[in-house]
Amino acid sequence: MPTVASGGTPISARAVCHPGSVASTPAIRLRGVVKRFGDITAVDGLDLDVPEGTCLGLLGPNGAGKSTTMRMLTAQAIPDEGSLTVLGYELPGDSKQARAHCGVVPQLDNLDIELTARQNLAVFARLYRVPRWERHAAVERALEIANLVERADTPVDELSGGMRRRLLIARGLVHRPRLLLLDEPTVGLDPQVRQELWALIDALRAEGTTILMSTHYIEEAERLADTVAIMAQGRIVARGRPADLVREHAGAETLEVYGPPPRLAEVRAAAQAQGFRTRRTGTAVAILRSEDGDGRLPEGVRRAASLEDVFVLLTGEEVA
């Protein structure tokens, strides 16, 4: 892995722990991580590996523990149990070292709104220890990534929601991190802006930046992630390539049967009696693995099984 040799290896790192020098060491490794807030266990024995150069989508409903997990990776939350390694650095002890090589894009916009796009980037170029003589170029490059060259001197206050999001991502990239942590990168944005951000994230992935992205948008995970880990109640309940997960948990085909509520309840009961798994999809009942139906199932709309089917099967229909 050439990026490792040229990049983040600290000059005077302790010999025992030579971060990132072994290609097989994952960029992120969590083992038995537990995080409690009072009586609530937000993360409950989490094991997770993110190999270098891959994009892992952490998918889960609200309250599954995704954000807490993200905060633990920057030592902004300290686990009660278990071990965390980021780019070969043990957390929380060596977290500052690890953070120097991580870019973080938070869920909540925390840009300095009085400052211009360029000033926001310049401040973080310093905070991320970009050497003085490289700072100007780093800021210009980040402006290009965010497609904000023309708005560089506009105060953040006057930028649109999409521009602010792009700037937030660019701020996390100003020091060319080896690992990018994206917490719900497109939450609350309109579809056009979302497509645009997906293109940006996809370009980073293509260049070999390791990405951990938490999201509750299934399509986002499906499109961007090499591997998806589905999280529920503080644990990983399934993990794999999106297509594999669908095949394994939801089969090939899903049948959606529409009708008034009493009819749906009937269909549901009948399908379950025949051993099919079902889920509600708002206005319809979805019968999973309908390819095994052999004419025993009612009329309906057949569609390919989706990651959403898997998601709901594994994380439950009720949202806490």
Place this chain on the structure above:
Amino acid sequence: MRRLGSPAVRMRRLHRLEPAAIFGVMSRDVTNFATFWKATTFSSVIEPTIYLLAFGLGVGTLVSTVQGLDYVQFVGTGMVATSVLFASALSAMFGTFVKHRFQRTYDAILAAPVDTEELVSAEILWMSARAGVYGCAPLLVSMLFGLDPSPGMLVVPFIGFLTALGFAGFGVLMAAVVSKIDSFNYVTTTVITPLFLVSGTFFPIDELPEWAQVLANVNPLYHCVQLVRHAVFGFETADLAHAAVLIGFAVLMWRLAIWRLQKRLID
């Protein structure tokens, strides 16, 4: 093709209280300050002018001299401490609270290779530098009211800086302790107002009852007032003790501020 993600930063081992982190955080403060310095400068010059006019034209007609000083000069030198207090403690309270809770700036900073100790130290240093400079405004205004320049005045910004270290630390501490911004009313009413009234700024404390004198002596602001007057009119040996109190206060508040804000910022 443009490389987006490959690492460019070669990193040495990072330590505690790194200057690069502290100056990085301060550079954010300086950049932000550039957007509102005019308002700050306006109020820090106009406010002492109003006070001096009121006290000079009002109380000054009843009291002509205090401790051998012209009353306006007595108040004018004393007000350096008041300015420093407000510039440091109030900015630290409100600024820290807003950056932490509303703007979530500190979350962004702590995601970078900066820890709470560096963040708090940088914020305190910056606010103190600012308070040290703006704390001189009453002195400059007093000159318009007839205060003669003296070489000791050059020490005043440093006295202001030293005093502000403690009060900025206090402000950060309060911002970390309170759960909502309205609670600052308790702090200003029960701490800030008594501190600046019983500091020897408007009247000398040696004419107060003994218990009030004891209280004044544990008030860091009293030691600032004494140091500033002595810097302007002539230093005394006791000034070493005044400076020692301010240093002790600064160190104590610095550590307490780091401890409490860390509890807030790190889950």
